[in-house]
Amino acid sequence: MVNRVIGWVLVAVPALVALGGPLVPGDISSTSLPSAPPGAGHPLGTDVLGRDALAVVLSGGLSVVGITLAALLLAYAMGVPLGLVAAGRGRWLDEVLMRLLDLVLAFPSLLVLMVLAATGHRSAVVLVCAVAVVQLPAIARLVRAAALAPGCRTAAEALLLQGEPWWRIQAGYVVRSVAGPVVTDAGTRLGLVLYLLASANFLGLGLPSSAPDWAVVIERNRDALTTQPAVVLVPAALLIALCVGVNLLSDKALAHRRRS
Template sequence: MSTRERSAIVAVGRARPPWTALLLLGVPVLVALLGPLIRPTGEAPSAEGAMPSQPPGDGHPLGTDVLGRDMLWLVLHGGVSVLGSTLGALLVGMVVGVPLGLLAAGPRRGLDETVMRGLDLLLAFPGLLVLMTLAATGHRDWYWLVLVAGVLQAPAVARLVRSAALDPGTRTVVEALRMQGRGWAYIHLRHVARELAAPVATDAGGRFAVVLYLLASANFLGLGLSASSPDWAVLIERNRAALFSQPAAVLVPAGLLTALCVGGNLLVDHTLARKRRKG
């Protein structure tokens, strides 16, 4: 083993945990998961006589929003919809994109062209414009937003899966298994799926920020959740006029969304860098 290889192994072994990424990602995730337990849903979000857009004070550590509701209660309950909708859209994208990618990677050239050209057409549409058009047709419910946002991720996921499935190393083993008489299910579910797990998981980590940005933008524009929702993006939109009189109503949810997005990206970057060093 050369000196360079030994140095690389030592560097990997001594690699520091990504504390910055874990902190940025962990804070909003913990707020989203533990918030409803800290302030149960049964409690009133506003106290009697509370004034709208009041700065932090007694009884309201983060002040009140434009409707006189307690901002701390809203922030603690607003992360559930953010995480739930983002993860839901990611799941839809994987469920649609992975099978299409495997289908395109099959031996039939005509089927490959049909699937990929159809996905290219979908890829050409701007995501936010699609969601705005959907809302204009009356489909403004949150589940429509999550479903369509997930379908919009399918072309990129399918391209990744197709590329990984067509890798020369993967194709060699697939051809060998076919010559042994193995069926489609055995080849793709036991071998190809194992080869795709790492790139798909890595892509999902980076795509999380893309979906989060898309859904937050849609909710900010009032396309998904109702105006009374405690969702962090909705809180920013509802309280933006009171930014200077009650900055906590805008900066706290905006900071949590930013930390969630940046922390996720940093963690993915660290994971990829560590994988490259190991390789």
């Protein structure tokens, strides 16, 4: 019960800041000296562009949360069906799909983002698709492994012998069996996606360097961590709270599912 309450609080705080922050009036234009300490009119000081740090934090959460959720949803929307098809449609299709995914897995994620940045493909849509694609092989492999687990495999084969079509078995029984590993993976993958988004924005892929996005702000102000730590630590703390809260809630949901 305590962990669940803590999880909801950790998720609610950054979610409320991300959703409600843009509604709070504030000026995010460069109106002061760069990296100024907290003072009158600037409770958290200013960032490297001379913008009020508090106004930047309040206005920059919606983009990073939205892009992160979009990339995760797209990755699982592609990866879960691929994993189920690979596990349920025979060895030859399994081999073809896994070898194709191995090709994607062979390329480092940051290298893919650097190539996209170098070719000039710089937009939020491209960023979401790129992050989703680089996460696809790991998700599909996870789902395939869970679907091929002995208990799940035996039940699926029994249903197949009873005349059930493979797609109904995969979409009905098997998908419920892989839900636990997928939820656990999504909680931990959230932090990885946030790291990739921060790296992509640092490379100039996606949002511009002047955007108030939390990930962009952290990367842009990291050299001012010792002189103006609040600009980095506040958005970083909000992102950490979001990741930890999601993991706590997913763990409690899985524990409740096992008990029931």
